[in-house]
Amino acid sequence: MVMKLMGSVMVVFASSSVGFAIVRSMRERIILLVRLQGLLQFLVTEIDFAVTFFPEALTKIGRSLGSEIEAFCEGVVDMLGAGAPLATAWERASFSFVNDGPLYVHDIQPLLSLAPVIGLTNRQDQLRHIKLAQEYLRQKQHYIEQEFNKNQKLWQYLGVLGGVVAALVLI
């Protein structure tokens, strides 16, 4: 009986963890989307006011927006240093948010759409494209926030209760 109880506790704990992990992942997605908007806002400033060269701008921005953005900026700058075109470097680094982070490919679509133009056109055009990508990211963030508010409790309860039901069935 003791073994069964211990097993049930473990099942409930594992199932609850899954529920909480899904919620945490959604929260991280939102945070990262906000940071990506910050990255683009910094880029707007560097391009529009300081007219900083792209590699310097990324190095500067990377230091102030958290580890994921720092890794992204470093990735782009390193690839540029190795002779890669900016479009390739930007695209590859954007995928790091999917491969090593909580985002999905459709989340980074605004970043991917920037890849062919980033750095390669005049200031006005750069600002137009970046602001557009920023807007898409903002919409994406709002959508996930709504989902989060709606489903946060659902995932948590589902995790706990799913575990309880599984434990009862097993007992």
Add this chain to the structure above:
Amino acid sequence: MASRSRATILEAEVIPYLALSLQEPLRSLPNVIKETVLEIRLRLDRATRLVCADKDLILPGTGLLSRKEMEQTVQFITRSSVYACEEELRQGFITLPGGHRVGLVGQVVMEQGQIRTIKYISSLNIRLAKQVIGAADFVLPYLVQKGGFISTLIVSPPGCGKTTLLRDLIRQLSNGSPGLKLKGHKIGIVDERSEIAACFHGLPQNDIGPRTDVLAGASKVEGIMLLLRSMSPEIIATDEVGSAGDITILEEALVSGVRLVATSHGECIDDLLMRPVLRELIERRLFGRLVYLGLSQGVGTVEAVYNGCDLQPVFLRRPSMEGSKHGDEADG
């Protein structure tokens, strides 16, 4: 400033800015050729050419230049930041670290009658810069009187070393020359085309002396006024004078007690007198000395130095003088 070989400069400061597919063929060129390279010419759908001191040749190991190669080169030259080079693109050239100038042409976009930018870049001309320390050693004594510098106009046909002489003159005037009892002067350069000091991110890439201030990218008229107001220079240096507006502003500078050193295109002194604006410049005696450069003994040969007041030669290179690049003093 230590003098480096042209091959070293080419490898360290120019090749990294070319498309990856062009880098290795250039690196593997024999040093004898690398030492003579003056320009690298990239043209879309045509072979990459090297303009050397005595010939021009197709870069071995490369085919016709593709659009991808051109775009990659432009990307490296602009450091993936076309938006940061808008002003340079408008002017048609970008300066690289080291002072090398990249001229660009392609499809021009006009706005209100002025060039807004250049797109679809089709040709690039990468011109290697190499400062010649000591280029003004010979001519400087003719430009100094009683320890003071005399306003000077350097005249020559294109490619004879006007800007090189001007640059070294600036360096020596800024340093001062104890041998000529010439103190170091405060110099202001209006570097309209970034050719004299070759500033990159505001930092002069050439040695222009310790007392020299550079105003890069400004027009002569606005630049000279700004320098007069803000930097109180003793000498103002500028390149390529010749427009009607230049005369007024140069006169303005002279009235303020500033001496001038400038350059102008001209086949000979008589050629200057046939051009209305330059004739006026000479007739108004804005310059005390006119230095004429030619190619008789190679690039940068001082053919003559004239007194700006009476156009009598202070120095005249004798045709019989073989082997001496700088010739001898005139009788007058």
